[in-house]
Amino acid sequence: MTAGELPNESKLNNPPDDGISALKFGPGSSQFLLVSSWDCTVRLFDVSTNFMRMKYNHSAAVLDCCFQDNVHAYSGGLDKTLKAYDFNTNSETQVGSHDSAIRCVEYCPEVNVVVTGSWDSTVKLWDPRAPCSVGTYSQPDKVYTMAMCGDKLLVGTAGRKVLVWDLRNMGFVQQRRESSLKYQTRCIRAFPNKQGYVLSAIEGRVAVEYLDPSAEVQKKKYAFKCHRIKEDGVEKIYPVNAIAFHSQYNTFATGGSDGYVNIWDGFNKKRLCQLHRYPSSIAALSFSHDGQMLAIASSYMYEQDEMANTPPDTIYIRRVSDQETKPK
Numbered sequence: 001m002t003a004g005e006l007p008n009e010s011k012l013n014n015p016p017d018d019g020i021s022a023l024k025f026g027p028g029s030s031q032f033l034l035v036s037s038w039d040c041t042v043r044l045f046d047v048s049t050n051f052m053r054m055k056y057n058h059s060a061a062v063l064d065c066c067f068q069d070n071v072h073a074y075s076g077g078l079d080k081t082l083k084a085y086d087f088n089t090n091s092e093t094q095v096g097s098h099d100s101a102i103r104c105v106e107y108c109p110e111v112n113v114v115v116t117g118s119w120d121s122t123v124k125l126w127d128p129r130a131p132c133s134v135g136t137y138s139q140p141d142k143v144y145t146m147a148m149c150g151d152k153l154l155v156g157t158a159g160r161k162v163l164v165w166d167l168r169n170m171g172f173v174q175q176r177r178e179s180s181l182k183y184q185t186r187c188i189r190a191f192p193n194k195q196g197y198v199l200s201a202i203e204g205r206v207a208v209e210y211l212d213p214s215a216e217v218q219k220k221k222y223a224f225k226c227h228r229i230k231e232d233g234v235e236k237i238y239p240v241n242a243i244a245f246h247s248q249y250n251t252f253a254t255g256g257s258d259g260y261v262n263i264w265d266g267f268n269k270k271r272l273c274q275l276h277r278y279p280s281s282i283a284a285l286s287f288s289h290d291g292q293m294l295a296i297a298s299s300y301m302y303e304q305d306e307m308a309n310t311p312p313d314t315i316y317i318r319r320v321s322d323q324e325t326k327p328k
Contacts, residue, residue, distance in 0.1 A: 006276075006318075008318060008319045008320075008321075009316055009317065009318045009319070010050065010316070010317050011314055011315065011316055011317075012033075012045055012047070012050060012052075012314075012315040012316075012317060013050055013051070013052065014043070014052040015035075015312070015313055015314055015315050016035060016037030016038075016039045016041060016043065016313055017037075017039040017313070018037055018038040018039035018061075018313065019037060019038035019039075019061075019283060019299050019300065019301060019302075019313060020035060020036075020037050020038075020283050020284055020297035020299040020313050020315065021036045021037055021038060021061070021062060021063045021064060021077070021283070021284065022034075022035070022036045022062075022063070022064045022065050022284050023035055023284040023285065023286040023295045023296075023297050023315065024065060024066050024067055024286055025286050025287065025288040025289060025293070025295065026067050026070050026289070027067055027069060027070065027109070027289060028069075028070055028289060029070070029288075029289060029290075030047065030048075030288030030289060030290055030292055030293045031046060031047055031048050032044060032045065032046060032047065032053075032067075032070065033045045033047050033286070033295055033315075033317075034065050034066070034067055034073055035065070035297075035315065036062035036063065036064060036065040036075055036077070037061070037062060037313070038061040038062070039061075040057050040058050040059065040060060040061060040062060040077075041055045041056070041057055041058075041062065042055060042056055042057075042058070042062055042065050042073065042075045042083075042085065043055040044073070044087060045315075047293065047295075047317050053087070054087060054090065056083075056085050056092055058075065058076075058077050058078075058079050058081065058083065059079045059081075060077055060078035060079040061077050061078045062075050062076070062077035062078075063076065063077040063078065063101060063102060063103050063104075064076060064077070064102070064103065064104050064105040065105060066105050066106055066107045066114075067107065068084075068107045068114065068128050071086060071087045071088045072084060072085070072086055072087070072128070073085045073087070074095070074105050074107065074114050074126075074128075075105060076098075076101075076102025076103075076105045076116055077101060077102055078101045080097045080098050080099065080100060080101060080102060080118075081094055081096075081097045081102070082094075082095040082096050082097065082098075082102060082105070082114075082116055082124075082126065083095065084128070084131050093131055095114075095126055095131040095132070095133075096124070096126065096131075096132065096133045098116065098118035098119075098120050098122065098124065099118070099120040099122075100118050100119040100120035100142075101118060101119045102116050102117070102118050103117055103118060103119055103142070103143050103144060103145075104116065104117035104143055104144075104145060104146040106146055106147070106148050106153075107128075107148075108148050108151065108153070108167055110150055110151040110167070111151050111167045111168060112127075112128065112129075113125050113126065113127065113128070113134070113167060114126040114127075114128055114131075115146065115148075115153060115167070117139070117143030117145075117146045117155060118142075118143055119142045119143065120142075121138060121139050121140070121141055121142055121143065121157070122136050122137060122138055122139060122143075123136075123137045123139055123143060123146070123153070123155060123165070124136050124137070125137075125167070125170070135170060137165070137170055139155055139157050139161075139163060140157055140159060140161045140163070140176075141157040141158035141159045141161060142157060142158040143155055143156075143157055144156050144157060144158060144184075144185055144186070145185060145186065145187050145188045146188065147188045147189045147190045147197060148190065149190035149191075149194050149197065149211070150194045151166065151167045151168050152164055152165065152166055152167065152174070152190075152194075152211070153165040153166075153167050154188050154190060154197055155188075156179070156185040156187075156188040156199065157185075158184070158185075160178055160179040160181070160182075160183075160184065160185055161176070161177070161178060161179070162176075162177040162178070162179055162185070162188065162199065162209075163175070163176055163177070164176075164177070164211065175211070175213065177209075179199055179201070179207065180199075180207045180209065180221065180223055181199065181200075181201040181203070181205050181206075181207050181223060182201075182203070183201040183202050183203035183205075184201060184202045185199060185200075185201055186200045186201055186202055186239055186240055186241055187199070187200045187240065187241060187242055187243045188200075188243075189243040189244065189245055189252065190245070191245065191250050191266070192245055192246075192247045192248075192250055193250050194211075195210060195211060195212070196208065196209050196210040196211050196221075197209050197211070198243050198245075198252055198266060200239075200240035200241070200242075200243055200254060201239070201240065202239040202240075203237055203239070204225055204226060204227045204228045204237040204238055204239070204240060204256070205223055205224065205225055205226070205240070206223065206224055206226055206240055206243075206254060206264075207221070207222070207223040208221060208222055208223070208224075208266045209221050222269065224269070226240065226254060226256070226262055226271075227239075227240050227254065227256030227257070227258045227260060227262070228258075229258050236258070238256045238257040238258040238281075239256060239257045239301075240254050240255070240256050241255055241256060241257060241281065241282060241283055241284070241301065242254065242255035242282055242283065242284050242285040242297075243255075243285065244285035244286050244287045244294070245287065246287050246291045246325045247287065247289060247290075247291055248290075248291045249291065249325055249326050249327060250266070250267065250327075251263060251264060251265050251266070251272060251325050251326070251327060252264055252266060253285050253287070253294060254285075255281075255282025255283070255284070255285045255296065255297075256281070256282055257281040257282070257301060258277075258281075259277045259278045259279065259280060259281060259282065259298065260274055260275065260277055260278070260282070261274070261275040261278070261282055261285065261294075261296055262274050262275075263275075263320075263324055263325055265327045265328070267327070268327060268328075270327075270328065272324060272325065272326075272327075272328070273323070273324045275296075275318070275324075278296065278298040278314075278316070279298050279311035279314065280298045280299055280300045280310065280311045280313075280314075281298070281299060281300055281301045282296060282297065282298060283297045283298070283299035283301055284296075284297040284299075285297070287320075291320070291325060292319060292320065293317055293318065293319060293320070294317075294318045294320050295315060295316070295317055295318075296315070296316040296317075296318060297313070297314075297315055298311065298313070298314045298315075298316065299313040299314070300313070
């Protein structure tokens with residue numbers, strides 16, 4: 001069987017025409033999925049009926065998007081502009097901008113603030129009620145990835161730096177860290193239990209880190225190799241592009257440029273399962289709020305520059321079982 005013909009997996013109709021940059025399930029249900037793309041669009045899919053509800057455009061590639069609630073979305077990208085979109089009224093608002101591309105867009109419900117991270121080496125906070133900027137905070141380098149951890153903000157920048165900020169008090173950085181991986185950071189995501197985070201790099205490795213700085217807790221951190229394939233006796237090493245957490249079980253999925261999705265139990269240092277190989281690089285992943293669905297973007301990421309006949313960009317919706325996601 002090829003991917004998309006499995007009984008527990010389906011392909012979404014009307015996917016983007018170019019690289020998929022982000023997938024985000026809605027906050028309260030597994031019905032709605034927000035998708036941003038290099039084709040300059042943000043799309044809202046109703047996963048339950050496999051229907052694209054609506055889409056709106058930016059003037060350049062969109063690099064990230066997020067839900068604020070079930071009817072409001074935010075997005076940003078190469079046009080340096082943060083947009084807010086109201087799905088009820090089908091209207092968009094230009095909220096503000098950065099001096100360079102907006103790489104990350106996240107919403108923090110605990111503090112009711114939208115956060116953007118940019119290649120201009122800043123993070124900006126936005127008040128969704130006004131929509132307006134409420135502060136700009138310098139980072140040590142270009143922002144590559146961000147994650148919310150309760151009211152904490154985790155920022156991964158170029159130069160393998162990781163910063164931990166407190167969104168309730170942005171006067172200073174709470175922690176400055178260096179990635180324990182030797183190569184460029186690709187993705188950072190926080191454990192739902194807020195004890196730590198998982199970081200991936202371009203060189204087939206993932207690190208499990210803990211926020212508590214005490215020596216006792218720091219002893220538990222570790223890194224492991226993944227998304228490597230032996231072909232003809234040669235080990236090929238692939239970037240780990242995407243990480244998504246299961247909100248109930250604290251397990252997480254990783255997606256690599258090898259076309260595989262693995263699901264891990266980070267606390268017990270075990271791989272729970274590997275899904276079948278997808279046609280192209282795994283560019284983004286998102287678990288639904290209830291942990292029953294996993295959205296998977298299979299999308300060529302130009303790891304080997306222009307290639308003829310690359311597979312079409314596709315979004316798979318997989319109904320995952322406890323066997324695949326629950327710690328043994």
